[in-house]
Amino acid sequence: RYPFESRMVRYCFAVAFLALGAGGLFGVIQALHRTGIYRGFIANQDYYTILTGHGVLLVLVFTTFFIAGLFLWAVTDSLDTPVASEWTTKLWFRLMLLGTLLAGTAILGGLTDLVPVSADVLFTFYAPLAAHPIFYIGAALIIVGSWVAGINYFRTFFSWRQDNADARIPLRTFMVLVTMLMWFIATMGVAVEVVFFLIPWSLGLISQVDPLLTRTLFWFFGHPVVYFWLMPAYLVWYTILPKLAGGRLFSDGLARIVFVLFLLLSTPVGFHHQYVDPGIPEGFKFVAMTNTMFLLLPSLLTAFTVVASIEHGARQRGGTGLLGWLKALPWDNPAFSASALAGLMFAAGGFSGMINAGMNINYLVHNTLWVPGHFHLTVGTAAALTFMGISYWLVPQVTGRPLGLRSWASAQPFVWFIGMVLMSNAMHRAGLAGVPRRTAVPQYEGFEYVSAYGSYAEMRIQIALGGVLLFVSLLMFLAVMWDTYMNPKGGRLTVNSELPAALSGPEASPKVLDNLWLWAGIAVLLVVLAYGLPLASLVGDGLFDPGSAPVPAWLAGLLG
Numbered sequence: 001r002y003p004f005e006s007r008m009v010r011y012c013f014a015v016a017f018l019a020l021g022a023g024g025l026f027g028v029i030q031a032l033h034r035t036g037i038y039r040g041f042i043a044n045q046d047y048y049t050i051l052t053g054h055g056v057l058l059v060l061v062f063t064t065f066f067i068a069g070l071f072l073w074a075v076t077d078s079l080d081t082p083v084a085s086e087w088t089t090k091l092w093f094r095l096m097l098l099g100t101l102l103a104g105t106a107i108l109g110g111l112t113d114l115v116p117v118s119a120d121v122l123f124t125f126y127a128p129l130a131a132h133p134i135f136y137i138g139a140a141l142i143i144v145g146s147w148v149a150g151i152n153y154f155r156t157f158f159s160w161r162q163d164n165a166d167a168r169i170p171l172r173t174f175m176v177l178v179t180m181l182m183w184f185i186a187t188m189g190v191a192v193e194v195v196f197f198l199i200p201w202s203l204g205l206i207s208q209v210d211p212l213l214t215r216t217l218f219w220f221f222g223h224p225v226v227y228f229w230l231m232p233a234y235l236v237w238y239t240i241l242p243k244l245a246g247g248r249l250f251s252d253g254l255a256r257i258v259f260v261l262f263l264l265l266s267t268p269v270g271f272h273h274q275y276v277d278p279g280i281p282e283g284f285k286f287v288a289m290t291n292t293m294f295l296l297l298p299s300l301l302t303a304f305t306v307v308a309s310i311e312h313g314a315r316q317r318g319g320t321g322l323l324g325w326l327k328a329l330p331w332d333n334p335a336f337s338a339s340a341l342a343g344l345m346f347a348a349g350g351f352s353g354m355i356n357a358g359m360n361i362n363y364l365v366h367n368t369l370w371v372p373g374h375f376h377l378t379v380g381t382a383a384a385l386t387f388m389g390i391s392y393w394l395v396p397q398v399t400g401r402p403l404g405l406r407s408w409a410s411a412q413p414f415v416w417f418i419g420m421v422l423m424s425n426a427m428h429r430a431g432l433a434g435v436p437r438r439t440a441v442p443q444y445e446g447f448e449y450v451s452a453y454g455s456y457a458e459m460r461i462q463i464a465l466g467g468v469l470l471f472v473s474l475l476m477f478l479a480v481m482w483d484t485y486m487n488p489k490g491g492r493l494t495v496n497s498e499l500p501a502a503l504s505g506p507e508a509s510p511k512v513l514d515n516l517w518l519w520a521g522i523a524v525l526l527v528v529l530a531y532g533l534p535l536a537s538l539v540g541d542g543l544f545d546p547g548s549a550p551v552p553a554w555l556a557g558l559l560g
């Protein structure tokens with residue numbers, strides 16, 4: 001219906017898939033290298049370069065481009081209106097692409113002497129690790145591009161609002177706008193870190209930065225970014241998955257409440273990444289832990305609502321029995337199976353996340369392989385597998401071409417699932433045995449990792465085998481996408497993309513939920529309460545050099 005928007009969604013997805021392919025290749029190289037199964041691809045000292053490429057390409061580039069395209073589709077399709085400004089749409093796409101090229105050049109420069117740049121700073125890129133300025137400028141452009149995209153979604157909504165003054169915000173648009181409000185708040189931390197500290201530092205304009213302050217600004221953003229990856233997956237689970245299952249969403253109101261809770265609770269939790277950092281008061285770490293545990297609430301509400309909706313679909317298709325209805329689900333439809341398996345893995349990721357979040361038990365797993373074991377279930381599967389799966393449904397719509405290599409597509413989510421069960425489970429266990437993350441060679445002479453059951457050798461094989469299966473699954477996905485994009489029978493497909501209304505529709509959900517400014521205001525207030533005092537004290541002891549560079553007298557007076 002909207003050719004310009006469809007084209008931009010296609011472009012966004014194409015960049016996302018390229019990043020996914022390259023990032024996945026780095027992933028399997030790491031998995032083989034650090035397990036010692038095959039170390040011939042890279043030298044040990046290049047491990048950080050590959051690891052940085054893996055993290056940045058997957059969690060910054062793949063996710064941001066995919067989400068930008070998905071949201072563009074969700075807003076224009078659910079409001080049934082073209083995007084507010086085509087010019088602005090091209091602008092944000094180009095900004096993000098330029099940012100990706102700059103950051104990518106900086107990272108890959110570390111592998112060759114052809115260009116005098118490098119960025120072995122990992123996807124968390126806080127000081128004291130330092131990158132070439134073009135890496136930070138690239139990262140900043142990706143974020144600025146995402147802001148412009150967000151503003152354009154809002155403008156599209158406002159122009160729709162003029163003709164629909166009393167209507168409820170359609171659910172998909174509501175989800176996009178709430179996610180973007182969360183994103184605007186969360187990215188403030190990293191924007192300040194990059195623009196005021198890391199770029200001037202890497203350019204040599206300032207001689208040093210305060211690592212604790214920049215880390216704190218990073219983690220201000222570093223946890224909510226997780227919800228920026230997950231909320232689009234939730235959008236798919238709430239609004240498309242029930243239809244694929246043959247039914248309808250259980251409750252529109254519950255879905256809105258979940259998104260509002262994410263907006264409120266996502267940001268005031270960042271200190272849970274800094275439990276072992278000195279200089280952050282314990283009380284504020286405790287507050288962050290409590291807020292983190294509250295985040296379980298929207299996830300549990302989702303588990304209930306989405307499973308109820310799928311069960312409703314299965315029973316519509318003739319499914320019966322306490323669990324027998326599971327057999328009636330369309331497991332051969334890859335869009336369904338990928339999203340459903342992703343949701344299942346997310347449940348496991350939620351449990352290991354609770355361990356990470358506990359202030360005391362965190363010490364057991366901190367910086368061990370447990371941590372990547374956890375987030376390969378969340379962003380690496382809940383988000384990534386859902387995005388791959390829903391591409392099987394969306395790409396035919398935005399290209400007008402039927403899905404290619406159907407049988408490969410049907411098998412792909414299961415191969416991913418098996419690969420991730422092996423890799424992630426073994427990573428969790430290795431973490432409990434004390435194996436560190438982010439190391440090329442985690443074996444030490446005369447030191448044995450002791451495990452409650454199984455052996456370290458067996459875990460290493462599982463990690464490597466899982467990593468290879470994941471990479472095979474990724475190649476299958478990319479082959480399907482290539483075949484679909486390139487299909488000569490283009491432009492003739494009509495897809496039934498109509499999404500049925502919820503069983504308990506928007507008329508039954510409280511109107512106050514649509515008051516976006518109210519929720520945004522409360523979210524900002526919670527952030528001020530969680531971060532205001534600790535940040536003031538970090539700034540108070542010197543902006544760039546704690547202890548010696550004094551803040552202006554008026555600020556020192558204010559801070560006591």
Ligand code: HEM
Pocket residue numbers: 024025027028030031034051052054055058059062122123124372376379380381384436437438439440466467468470471474
């Ligand atoms: C880290 C493998 C897919 C995000 C790692 C590590 C391995 C790995 C072995 C641990 C490295 C270490 O700590 O030394 C793979 C394989 C994949 C894959 C084989 C599939 C082919 C993904 C996906 C995502 C992702 C889909 C997210 C969308 C990350 C991140 C890190 C990581 C953020 C941490 C990087 C860091 O510590 O700086 N991956 N991964 N991975 N992976 Fe993956």
